[in-house]
Amino acid sequence: MSTYLILKHLHMTTAYLTVALFALRLLLDAVGKPAWRQTPLRWIPHANDTILLVAAISLLVAGSWNPLTQGWLLGKILLLLGYIAAGLFALKVTVSRPVRVVAAVLALLQVSAIFHLAMAKPVIF
Ligand code: HEM
Structure with missing residues (x-):
């Protein structure tokens, strides 16, 4: 698989994850469980979003977008x-x-x- 395709898959996977992790945190708050803020769920979405953006910028460069x-x-x-x-x-x-x-x-x-x-x-x- 080409580097571009690997980046695109990484970008897409982290894109789906950003929505899933956002929805999960909304859901936990909605059911009265704000303590997720004291769990790894506090930093995992930030790590995912950083990868999403790095992959996005890499796609821009690699694909000359x-x-x-x-x-x-x-x-x-x-x-x-x-x-x-x-x-x-x-x-x-x-x-x-x-x-x-x-x-x-x-x-x-x-x-x-x-x-x-x-x-x-x-x-x-
Ligand atoms: C939450 C933010 C983002 C989400 C959810 C997202 C989602 C996606 C998805 C699902 C695709 C694949 C589309 C397909 O089926 O072909 C894609 C492609 C792409 N994204 Fe993002 N994206 C986000 C942010 C960004 C940003 C900020 C940039 C640029 C700075 C970017 C640059 C690109 C490029 C260049 C492609 C095209 C890849 C290609 O078709 O070869 N994305 N994005």
Whole structure:
């Protein structure tokens, strides 16, 4: 398998994991088990997301992708920032429950849009 394909598989695997780990933490909070913050679940998602981003940047370099000429890629990067911001609010214990619910929905919508852009690669500009 080529280096590019290995990177792509790594990127995709960590992409699915980021959603699964985010959903798991939301679920644990929703059922009143916030103690996951004292378990490895506190750092595993950060490690996964770091690998996801390193693989993404490696794909950009290896595949000569340019976010300034590929609108779907720029869209992914902007949505990623939104996903990170909304995700932080959704998991913050000091934030009120209604705000956290809205933030969780926004985060899930944005990560769904990232998947759509990644798979459909629509021509935006
Ligand atoms: C949470 C964030 C992200 C998720 C969930 C995600 C998800 C995915 C998925 C599922 C694919 C495979 C699409 C397919 O079926 O072909 C993909 C491809 C790709 N992603 Fe991401 N991605 C994310 C962030 C990023 C970022 C930030 C960049 C760039 C800086 C990036 C660059 C790429 C590139 C270049 C490909 C194309 C690989 C190819 O088709 O050969 N991704 N992404």
